[in-house]
Amino acid sequence: MTTTTAAPAVTRRRTSKLGWNLIGLFVVATLGFPVYWMLNTAFKPAKDAIDPNPHFFPTTFTLENFKRALEIADFWGPVGRSLIVSSVVVVIGIVVGMLAALAISRFAFRGRKIVIVGILAVQMVPLVAMIIPVFLMLNDLGQYDRLTGLIITYLTFILPFTVWTLRGFIVNIPKELEEAAQVDGCTRTGAFIRVVFPLLAPGMVATSVYGFIQAWNEYLYALMLMSQQNQTATVWLSNFITKNGTEYAPMMAGSTMMAVPIVILFLLVQRKMAAGLTAGAVKG
Numbered sequence: 001m002t003t004t005t006a007a008p009a010v011t012r013r014r015t016s017k018l019g020w021n022l023i024g025l026f027v028v029a030t031l032g033f034p035v036y037w038m039l040n041t042a043f044k045p046a047k048d049a050i051d052p053n054p055h056f057f058p059t060t061f062t063l064e065n066f067k068r069a070l071e072i073a074d075f076w077g078p079v080g081r082s083l084i085v086s087s088v089v090v091v092i093g094i095v096v097g098m099l100a101a102l103a104i105s106r107f108a109f110r111g112r113k114i115v116i117v118g119i120l121a122v123q124m125v126p127l128v129a130m131i132i133p134v135f136l137m138l139n140d141l142g143q144y145d146r147l148t149g150l151i152i153t154y155l156t157f158i159l160p161f162t163v164w165t166l167r168g169f170i171v172n173i174p175k176e177l178e179e180a181a182q183v184d185g186c187t188r189t190g191a192f193i194r195v196v197f198p199l200l201a202p203g204m205v206a207t208s209v210y211g212f213i214q215a216w217n218e219y220l221y222a223l224m225l226m227s228q229q230n231q232t233a234t235v236w237l238s239n240f241i242t243k244n245g246t247e248y249a250p251m252m253a254g255s256t257m258m259a260v261p262i263v264i265l266f267l268l269v270q271r272k273m274a275a276g277l278t279a280g281a282v283k284g
Contacts, residue, residue: 097162
């Protein structure tokens, strides 16, 4: 009787698990196909990239597209500027965002709810709607076509994201841990550095990676606020659109080279990032 009852249940669990696995494979294939096609196009001859009958598997490998990508325009200059802007934005955003998130999470002050609502409201404003005010403001401040102006601009939409994300991590760290440290003789600052900060570190890493990706991939403001001499890596890709048409294979080679810093960053911090993404899953 028991065996007969248990058999259908086991079958249902296996069927359910198989179904979820198939859904997971479909999602991975859908998200991964554009990346595969970028790599496929980057390593195939340029004439094959515009073939009306594309091949899903490359028949010939070549590095000429990467050579062409490096020759068509300066590559290292835009990449260096993007690295500088993204790194500075992440450092400033994490420091300021952590302090702001700590204040919102741990202190009760007048207007606290207004600040939280304001952070959410800023994130809902489309970036394209602010391009003219930002341009006029930077022009008046003498920051047009300067990396400092671009950094300030990126902070306006990355900092709210950082504050809101870090606030979620801090809220899930019990206040009792800080209070216990203070009872043992730590100051409030010492309790934060010795107790809260180590628990917050994975969340800071995850937030930093997402902030870096946002700054690295941003195109609109970099296009509108920087001249061709000071263009960033994303704007550099537009050099492959010429009067004779778009050079798709070199463009994909350039996109592949642009993705390398992000991949390296992710590989370096993947463990901390995974811990950060799951830090708020269970409230302590």
